[in-house]
Amino acid sequence: MPRSNLLVHWTGKDIATDLAIGAAARSAAYVARLIDILTDGFWMTRPTEKALGGHVSTPPPASVSYELQAYMTCFTEERLSATGSHANAYGPVGVAVDRQFVLDRWGSPVHYVRNTPNEGIVRAFATLRNLLGSFKRSSLSGAVEAMAHANYLGTFIKGMSHPDTDDFSFIDENEWRIALGEGPLDRGLILRTNVSRPEYRIPLTPAEVRLLVLPDEETRHLLVRDPTVVRLFFHAGMHPPFLTLRECAQV
Numbered sequence: 361m362p363r364s365n366l367l368v369h370w371t372g373k374d375i376a377t378d379l380a381i382g383a384a385a386r387s388a389a390y391v392a393r394l395i396d397i398l399t400d401g402f403w404m405t406r407p408t409e410k411a412l413g414g415h416v417s418t419p420p421p422a423s424v425s426y427e428l429q430a431y432m433t434c435f436t437e438e439r440l441s442a443t444g445s446h447a448n449a450y451g452p453v454g455v456a457v458d459r460q461f462v463l464d465r466w467g468s469p470v471h472y473v474r475n476t477p478n479e480g481i482v483r484a485f486a487t488l489r490n491l492l493g494s495f496k497r498s499s500l501s502g503a504v505e506a507m508a509h510a511n512y513l514g515t516f517i518k519g520m521s522h523p524d525t526d527d528f529s530f531i532d533e534n535e536w537r538i539a540l541g542e543g544p545l546d547r548g549l550i551l552r553t554n555v556s557r558p559e560y561r562i563p564l565t566p567a568e569v570r571l572l573v574l575p576d577e578e579t580r581h582l583l584v585r586d587p588t589v590v591r592l593f594f595h596a597g598m599h600p601p602f603l604t605l606r607e608c609a610q611v
Contacts, residue, residue, distance in 0.1 A: 476524050
């Protein structure tokens with residue numbers, strides 16, 4: 361089957377799971393989230409990534425041998441017709457861009473690893489970072505830069521299963537990431553916000569939006585009447601598809 365050219369960023373789980381928000385207010389909150397992205401760009405969050413592997417200094421069973429925080433924005437290559445579980449996990453609001461948008465910002469598919477103590481890739485990477493840490497402490501020339509590059513590479517490592525299992529819960533997410541890198545930052549493809557949350561954003565233009573996914577008809581009705589959406593898309597002669605989750609399941 362041909363690969364999809366669409367990569368979708370999903371958001372809104374915090375809104376969907378907030379029991380204090382009523383139905384009408386929830387739709388308004390989804391629209392506000394989309395307007396924020398469309399006008400100011402994708403948020404780059406800073407989650408903690410962990411993966412198990414053969415431990416640096418002790419045999420299995422291993423503790424977490426790789427742990428790193430990095431600024432990133434995540435997308436999925438999963439086809440819209442199969443995104444029901446993905447939307448449940450990350451939020452029912454989707455913004456799709458094409459693959460080139462992500463590639464031009466140094467984005468890439470993640471490298472899935474086994475995530476058990478009996479694993480070699482994580483062990484090798486954790487050992488490398490451990491060695492670079494010792495070089496930094498010894499003030500070895502170039503060690504700080506080398507560690508920065510290693511950490512950047514580590515941003516694209518992800519466990520394919522829950523820790524110490526082989527349940528393969530995450531590999532079918534087909535995840536891509538844009539990580540904070542000097543190249544896109546220098547070229548203005550990633551921007552510092554000068555605020556604490558989010559510290560970085562990935563701007564996008566209306567022309568770069570290929571598709572919007574809404575949780576339901578009520579949210580879509582509210583979105584198409586929003587003055588900002590009218591200005592960004594309709595007045596500019598653009599109208600990417602605005603699909604509901606139910607319609608995506610039928611694609």
